[in-house]
Amino acid sequence: MSRLSALTDRVLTKEIKIRKIGVEDIPEIVSIQESILQKKVSKKWVQMVKNHLKKEESIGFVALKNGQVVGFIIGxxxxxxxxxxxxxxxxVVGVHPRQMGTGIGRALAEKLFQFFKKEGIRDIHTAVRWDAGDMLSFFKAIGFDRSVFINLSKHLD
Ligand SMILES: CC(C)(COP(=O)(O)OP(=O)(O)OC[C@H]1O[C@@H](n2cnc3c(N)ncnc32)[C@H](O)[C@@H]1OP(=O)(O)O)[C@@H](O)C(=O)NCCC(=O)NCCS
Structure with a gap:
């Protein structure tokens, strides 16, 4: 990264506030995901987010720019x-397409890592579709590598 873009990134992330996620954030999270996918999200996806927010063992954060939710992460x-x-x-992690590439995803992930570390957790996992090159690049950039697992799947008729 050039010195100028590193500086720009730092300035941009300075405008970003990160706070814990809440159920009141669901409409904005859905709207971000729909902007990313360019289609409506399924009811199941919304339910998955809601279920996470109810679980004691789940934790999430949102990134705010000018008071508006521009990114989210749930762990x-x-x-x-x-x-x-x-x-x-x-x-799940997502950043509004207009704000991608400005350090928000990294800032959200780092907030989650801090939380895990405080809980005494050192190993962090995630799964990415094999053909999601952007997600793979993002995770690699924030320190992820291939895990010791291979995923297996089977389809039931
Ligand atoms: C992946 C995503 C969460 C990253 O968030 P972001 O705010 O755009 O990423 P950041 O600006 O914090 O970038 C962090 C690092 O990841 C890298 N990165 C992020 N997106 C990338 C991309 N599309 N291609 C290559 N590298 C990428 C950056 O280069 C950066 O590395 P650096 O800090 O060493 O320069 C966000 O772009 C996103 O939501 N993308 C859509 C994901 C998607 O398709 N979801 C639907 C299926 S679930």
Whole structure:
């Protein structure tokens, strides 16, 4: 990154405030996701967000610019399983297309990492579609690498 763009990024992220997510943020989160996908989100997606916000082991943050929600991240602490000790998971993350590339996704992820660290969690996981190049690049840029797992799936008729 050039020195100028690094400086611009810092100035832009300075305008951004991050706070804990709440149910009142759901309409704006849905609107961001619909802007990203360029289509309506399913009822199931909205329900998934609502369910996360109800769970004690879930945690989320929103990024605000001029008081408006411009990005969100939801994570979860999972207990032991898959041969892992307690671990942190990033479930969903999204930044409004107009604000992408200005450091908001990184700022949201770092806030979540701070939370996990305070909870004594050191290992953080997520899953990305194999063909989602932008998501892969983002996660790589914020320190993720291939995990020890491979995902398996089976379709039931
Ligand atoms: C992926 C996403 C969360 C990243 O948030 P963002 O605010 O745009 O990213 P940031 O500006 O914080 O970038 C952080 C790092 O990731 C990299 N990155 C982010 N988006 C990238 C992209 N599309 N391609 C390549 N690298 C990318 C940046 O280069 C940056 O690296 P650097 O800090 O070393 O320069 C956001 O762009 C997004 O919501 N994208 C849409 C995701 C999507 O398609 N969702 C639908 C399916 S679930």
């Amino acid at each position: 979860q602490i999972k207990g032991e399983g898959f041969g892992l000790e307690q671990s942190g998971w990033i479930e």
